[in-house]
Amino acid sequence: MRVRIRRERDTATRQLQHRLIRQAASLLLAYPDDRLPSRLATVDGLLGHVTGAPAQLLSRTLAALRDADPIAAQADYVDTFDMRRRSTMYLTYWTGGDTRNRGTAIHAFAQAYRDAGVEPPTGEAPDHLPVVLEFAATVDPDAGERLLAAHRVPIDVLRIALEERDSCYAATIGAVCATLPPVGDQEVHRARYLAEAGPPAEAIGLEPFTLTVPPRRTAPAAEQTRVEGVG
Numbered sequence: 001m002r003v004r005i006r007r008e009r010d011t012a013t014r015q016l017q018h019r020l021i022r023q024a025a026s027l028l029l030a031y032p033d034d035r036l037p038s039r040l041a042t043v044d045g046l047l048g049h050v051t052g053a054p055a056q057l058l059s060r061t062l063a064a065l066r067d068a069d070p071i072a073a074q075a076d077y078v079d080t081f082d083m084r085r086r087s088t089m090y091l092t093y094w095t096g097g098d099t100r101n102r103g104t105a106i107h108a109f110a111q112a113y114r115d116a117g118v119e120p121p122t123g124e125a126p127d128h129l130p131v132v133l134e135f136a137a138t139v140d141p142d143a144g145e146r147l148l149a150a151h152r153v154p155i156d157v158l159r160i161a162l163e164e165r166d167s168c169y170a171a172t173i174g175a176v177c178a179t180l181p182p183v184g185d186q187e188v189h190r191a192r193y194l195a196e197a198g199p200p201a202e203a204i205g206l207e208p209f210t211l212t213v214p215p216r217r218t219a220p221a222a223e224q225t226r227v228e229g230v231g
Contacts, residue, residue, distance in 0.1 A: 064168035
């Protein structure tokens with residue numbers, strides 16, 4: 001009985017850690033607009049309850065963003081995530097590319113949100129990593145875990161690209177990876193293959209989500225990545 005109770009307690013603790021890590025990562029990966037100081041203060045509070053290597057990784061990004069000049073931080077964000085295919089945060093781009101399959105994959109994210117009782121975001125695509133992380137942290141941890149685990153290879157592609165750029169955001173993606181099941185050799189090889197070869201391609205438009213990858217950032221309010229209906 002004691003062993004079972006201890007296991008249940010350990011499982012609950014681990015799940016809470018994962019939710020805290022994912023919420024902090026979602027905030028750190030948002031566009032560094034004028035609300036960045038408030039988000040960083042929230043992350044600082046969350047990290048008071050996070051332990052181990054993920055806490056150190058998230059703290060690394062937190063410190064870098066605090067020390068960065070605001071204009072330089074915005075320029076770096078756009079150059080890192082909007083101007084380079086390999087470091088896009090749209091997860092279905094690496095599984096579907098510019099094909100009809102990507103439209104289906106994006107709809108699957110939107111349906112997962114609806115099944116959990118919230119509407120997909122209006123200011124960002126539902127497969128955008130900060131959106132998925134916040135969903136997993138605050139709405140439906142189990143469904144969010146499934147979405148993230150199913151797209152572990154694209155997340156690893158992103159991590160590899162950011163590490164090669166020596167980006168401060170690489171540490172945050174590393175913390176996210178620490179919340180996911182370990183990858184095998186096949187997943188490692190797949191991530192490296194995609195990083196080198198790029199995603200599938202097909203000259204067919206997507207409906208109703210027609211995105212330009214890298215996406216054009218039309219407004220600085222990237223904080224709209226938050227899932228509608230979530231505080």
